[in-house]
Amino acid sequence: MEIAFFLMADKMTAKNSFRMLAASCIAAVLVFGSATTLPAQNVVVMVNGEPITNFDIDQRSKLTQLSSRTTPNRQQVLDELINEKVKIKEGKKFGIDPSAADIDAAFASMGSRMRMSPDQLEKTLENQGIRPDTLKRRIRAEMVWSNLVRGRFKSSLMVSEQDVRAALGESEAKSGENYEYQMQPVVLIVPRSAPNTSREARFKEAEALRGRVQSCADANAIFKAMPNAAIRTAVTKTSAEIPQSLREILDKTPVGHLTAPEITKQGVEMVALCSRKPSTADTPKKREIREKMSAEKFEKKSKEYLQEVRKAAMIEYR
CATH class of the missing domain: 1.10.4030.10 (Porin chaperone SurA, peptide-binding domain)
Known part of the structure; x- marks a missing residue:
């Protein structure tokens, strides 16, 4: 053990x-x-x-x-x-x-x-x-x-964003930028027992709707009034909280628009991207580097401070 x-x-x-x-x-x-x-x-x-x-x-x-x-x-x-x-x-x-x-x-x-x-x-x-x-x-x-x-x-133990970016390297820091996404999932419902032709028809319908939606307000107005469709409550997630594959899709989607439709068990799903803005929250990699740098700063300051107070101490060996 x-x-x-x-x-x-x-x-x-x-x-x-x-x-x-x-x-x-x-x-x-x-x-x-x-x-x-x-x-x-x-x-x-x-x-x-x-x-x-x-x-x-x-x-x-x-x-x-x-x-x-x-x-x-x-x-x-x-x-x-x-x-x-x-x-x-x-x-x-x-x-x-x-x-x-x-x-x-x-x-x-x-x-x-x-x-x-x-x-x-x-x-x-x-x-x-x-x-x-x-x-x-x-x-x-x-x-x-x-x-x-x-x-x-x-104050001297704080690790700045600039310090973290320097440790990451500029290219890696840029690729590791963190964003906050506000999204509303949308689904065009297709019963599981429905034939494939029904899914294909709803898929084409979803593609057509993408051109009509220019904002999340548009998405709410359209999908709430549409039969056999649903738009869920908006959710906010950072880059570190969503899969890389979804992040790549969201980064290519203009704000206010819908992502490309995807056939799922529920039917045909899309995501309305309400906003995308830089976030100060750390990505997992940045958090790891920040904690490591913080620990190194603490250790260095701790050793220096201990040497100082020990020199001032009265230590008498018997």
Whole structure:
């Protein structure tokens, strides 16, 4: 069973790190066996007057080992704990200090996603020799740091449309332009039991009607008055929400006109194109690039900011 290593927050996107942390920690504790005897709580380092003990390092090492299925480097674990101390202190400077209720709610949410109650999750962790507070402290640091970085550097973390287009490349960006289409489906009804000649006759009728329709108002007036015909309520969709084949048809259809008729089970169908205008909504490709660029910006700013606050911290090794 593969369990991804999700506890290195500075190497993940802020958007997904908390969710991934939850999944990896909880899934992992279902796999591994019981823990060994806990070590003595000797202080290893003081961070801004707060101790980190051998017990803290041992607990975090076990949590990391459960999620990564590898034995973590002691110095890396210690650095992670130091980073969390300075992150939480920096958060308090700006009024970011999640309450115990906030942490408990996040902890309960983790359990819920794994179909566990908070008590069941706590017992599962304890069976592996991990105190629930070890995970809760990790949760607190993630919440504080994500909110702090995004709150303080919101403007510099934004990804503009120009940035996305540059990443896509001009030709790909142009081909990936997004539009918003307002449409009204139209059908000339043909009973399923009707002979093919009936469908052919209605197909020719639909072709003739295309020349009469110059707007959706025309389409409504014509098809609402016509027997054995129906025009449905207008719907609005973006390029990302409709099949590529339909998008190509709509892009070739003048606004206000009908698409070419198509024989279906209901009869002969067309679409009245009421409007087509550029949309600011992202296409799937643009959304993917935007999220990737946003994650990269967050990671870079997070590392720079962490280096800054860590240099200002009082770190005393024992």
